[in-house]
Amino acid sequence: MNKIISKEYFSDNVVKFEVEAPLIAKSRKAGHFVMVKVGEKGERIPLTIADANVQKGTITLVVQKMGVSSTKLCALNEGDFITDMVGPLGKATHIENFGTVVCACGGVGTAPMLPIAAALKNAGNKVISVIAARTKDLIILEEQMRQYADEVIVMTDDGSYGTKGLVTNGVELVINREKVDLCITIGPAIMMKFVSLLTKKYEIPTLASLNTIMVDGTGMCGACRVSVGGKTKFVCVDGPEFDAHQVDFDEMLMRLSGYKDIERQEMEKMECASGARK
Amino acid sequence: MNFSEERAQSWRADLRSAKKAKERTDIPRVHMPELDPEYRSHTRVEEVNLGLTPEMAMLEAQRCIDCAKPTCMDGCPVSIYIPKFVKQIEIGDFLGAAKTLKETSALPAVCGRVCPQEKQCEAQCIHTKMKKEAVAIGHLERFAADFERESGNISIPEVATPNGIKIAVVGSGPAGLSFAGDMAKMGYDVTVFEALHEIGGVLKYGIPEFRLPNAIVDVEIENLRSMGVQFITNCIIGKTITIEELKEEGFRGVFVASGAGLPRFMNIKGENLVGVMSSNEYLTRVNLMDAANPESDTPVLPGKNVAVIGGGNTAMDSVRTARRLGAERAMIVYRRSEEEMPARIEEVKHAKEEGIEFMTLRNPVKYIGNEYGRVTHMVLQVMELGEPDASGRRSPVEVPGKTELLEVDEVVVSVGVSPNPLIPQSVAGLEVTKWGTVVVNNDTMQTAIPMIFAGGDIVRGGATVILAMGDGRKAAAAMDEWIKANN
Numbered sequence: 148m149n150k151i152i153s154k155e156y157f158s159d160n161v162v163k164f165e166v167e168a169p170l171i172a173k174s175r176k177a178g179h180f181v182m183v184k185v186g187e188k189g190e191r192i193p194l195t196i197a198d199a200n201v202q203k204g205t206i207t208l209v210v211q212k213m214g215v216s217s218t219k220l221c222a223l224n225e226g227d228f229i230t231d232m233v234g235p236l237g238k239a240t241h242i243e244n245f246g247t248v249v250c251a252c253g254g255v256g257t258a259p260m261l262p263i264a265a266a267l268k269n270a271g272n273k274v275i276s277v278i279a280a281r282t283k284d285l286i287i288l289e290e291q292m293r294q295y296a297d298e299v300i301v302m303t304d305d306g307s308y309g310t311k312g313l314v315t316n317g318v319e320l321v322i323n324r325e326k327v328d329l330c331i332t333i334g335p336a337i338m339m340k341f342v343s344l345l346t347k348k349y350e351i352p353t354l355a356s357l358n359t360i361m362v363d364g365t366g367m368c369g370a371c372r373v374s375v376g377g378k379t380k381f382v383c384v385d386g387p388e389f390d391a392h393q394v395d396f397d398e399m400l401m402r403l404s405g406y407k408d409i410e411r412q413e414m415e416k417m418e419c420a421s422g423a424r425k
Numbered sequence: 426m427n428f429s430e431e432r433a434q435s436w437r438a439d440l441r442s443a444k445k446a447k448e449r450t451d452i453p454r455v456h457m458p459e460l461d462p463e464y465r466s467h468t469r470v471e472e473v474n475l476g477l478t479p480e481m482a483m484l485e486a487q488r489c490i491d492c493a494k495p496t497c498m499d500g501c502p503v504s505i506y507i508p509k510f511v512k513q514i515e516i517g518d519f520l521g522a523a524k525t526l527k528e529t530s531a532l533p534a535v536c537g538r539v540c541p542q543e544k545q546c547e548a549q550c551i552h553t554k555m556k557k558e559a560v561a562i563g564h565l566e567r568f569a570a571d572f573e574r575e576s577g578n579i580s581i582p583e584v585a586t587p588n589g590i591k592i593a594v595v596g597s598g599p600a601g602l603s604f605a606g607d608m609a610k611m612g613y614d615v616t617v618f619e620a621l622h623e624i625g626g627v628l629k630y631g632i633p634e635f636r637l638p639n640a641i642v643d644v645e646i647e648n649l650r651s652m653g654v655q656f657i658t659n660c661i662i663g664k665t666i667t668i669e670e671l672k673e674e675g676f677r678g679v680f681v682a683s684g685a686g687l688p689r690f691m692n693i694k695g696e697n698l699v700g701v702m703s704s705n706e707y708l709t710r711v712n713l714m715d716a717a718n719p720e721s722d723t724p725v726l727p728g729k730n731v732a733v734i735g736g737g738n739t740a741m742d743s744v745r746t747a748r749r750l751g752a753e754r755a756m757i758v759y760r761r762s763e764e765e766m767p768a769r770i771e772e773v774k775h776a777k778e779e780g781i782e783f784m785t786l787r788n789p790v791k792y793i794g795n796e797y798g799r800v801t802h803m804v805l806q807v808m809e810l811g812e813p814d815a816s817g818r819r820s821p822v823e824v825p826g827k828t829e830l831l832e833v834d835e836v837v838v839s840v841g842v843s844p845n846p847l848i849p850q851s852v853a854g855l856e857v858t859k860w861g862t863v864v865v866n867n868d869t870m871q872t873a874i875p876m877i878f879a880g881g882d883i884v885r886g887g888a889t890v891i892l893a894m895g896d897g898r899k900a901a902a903a904m905d906e907w908i909k910a911n912n
Contacts, residue, residue, distance in 0.1 A: 170665050184622060188715065190722035191622075215722050231622040233659040362714065362723070363630075365620045365661065366846050368706035369688040372697060379697065381687060384846050398697055401798030405699035409724040 157287040169204030177262035181234030182364035195259035209258030244271040246328035253334025264295040277317035283308035340396035355391035454558040455485040462778035470634040482568040486515035500549035502895025523573035531606030537567025585612035598626020600682035600881030603897030609652040630713035663851030681879040686845030695792030700800035704839035728835025735839035736766035760788040765818040869903035
């Protein structure tokens, strides 16, 4: 049981939690994730750690309402408990002085990118963050990102904030302007696919942090498997970060949609139930 | 009291002389009462084997001739004093029998259900040398353990005076629980760390309720708790806490029993299609996460035509689960013939009764999916048996050009697992084989790092509950000796 210390809404569908987890706060590094389960009959879902405070013994999670489990998590309030949480899991991001690094973030992907950007900056890199979202309200953590990044480029699909365009437009702008040594991307799978296609064209090494379906998250079930360079890899123990140019994103997208129909039915059931209570 | 002194006690001697050996061996072996196959193939959690009645158990116990050299015990990895508990059942002292079991086994109700007795104790029974069926030791073990539990009169094994020495156990599966029980008996202060949110390891996530109800595992865990063993869930040694930190907190020994890990796949085309999954994933969803229960948030794909690849006990558990979840066709696809199947004969028999189809001498070569990436068909290569291979079993050979197309909407791959990678990845200095198993001294289960011992699937790569428990006992005895020598 892990107590929620604070809750903040970034938008209607995006929530930031600070959660008591002293051991995880102490041992986690940039790139790590936790498995979270809400309720006795809850589902285990992976969430990348956005930040940690060792003194307070807390970690920060940023959650977007997507399906049943993330909606249940977002419904929890300050003082409530998350039933089960375990971590830190996965391999930490490999940090060194690469030179100039572009961090390409989409939607809530900005949250797990924060500690990576901070660590990269610490190691002496020039960090340029491109943070993109559909519309202004969905741009999160811009101010925090400015603390670590030498430059922050904001992109919105509808042009309501920053520059109008996709994350790839922002990344390409930087590539055309200066030498980029590494690109790291975190966001929806489809976005990472297009970032990867772009940087491949320019032969810029790129890492993608993958968020696949997991059951245990500890190297046991194989639900998270992806094809990387034609070989099957397990995101939970071999990842979550992989050479983006080697990742079969189409297969990953297909696997991510495997439970879409069941998920939709469950969401409808849940919405009906909450509607009935009102 | 040693075994021969025990055997010489008057009650045992009287019992032996009360009935001639010939009369005993002439009694036919008891049949385990079972749920009706048609009924049980549609019920998800009800146990298949119903257990013996006291009358059945007492009659079966009479079949044991109480040998001077009980070879059955040589077949038991945890050295249960078999003749003693069987004879206690014969005289109706069921609680005494349960106590005898618990002297050496932390999980008798579990072992009585899932041990392959026909390959262990029962294989060594004197009856088999006389070409008769072995005494049903497993059924009797289950009977005694169940009787005690249902009586509410549960005995707690004697625990030595606490010595204050802290010991950590990594993983709460059969190896870890068995080790924890023995160390607690010797007075150690034992803490078991479990990565998942439930205690029991494979007993909870792997073995289905219809073969081993969770409630029974929980009672055995409660027994360990009352012996002073502490359990911490959601904690991964090597990740949440390091071995170094355990040392700083005063832990003097660590037993690594982190179990099986990454599932093996066959690396064939279409294996990552939606609907193709490992048995670990399928069983974890259904058993640990209770996915088939409408109350559970974890989904499981409903399969109408389900193929399970493999011929082991896990394959049988998976295919019988699929049948219970509503599969119209639930099929075993196995590359050898039924004779070479590693699964227990009882599991194969139960599966067949439940309408499972056995497609033997077939090997999948390709999966085909629809436009949504969901598996719809598989291509099977027809095999025949060739010369015996290293395992002594006749090896399967392809019949050239002979393939079949099979309609499937769910495939469960059950061709084995690799050891869990978390501990080998995170503990520097641990010696690991190229298969990822931890190297130990076979006599002591001690690793290259003296304070760390290991056992179960993390050492064996994939074995049975009882072999894991045997490792736990062996490691406990050796660690106790090592700690005393290094005090």
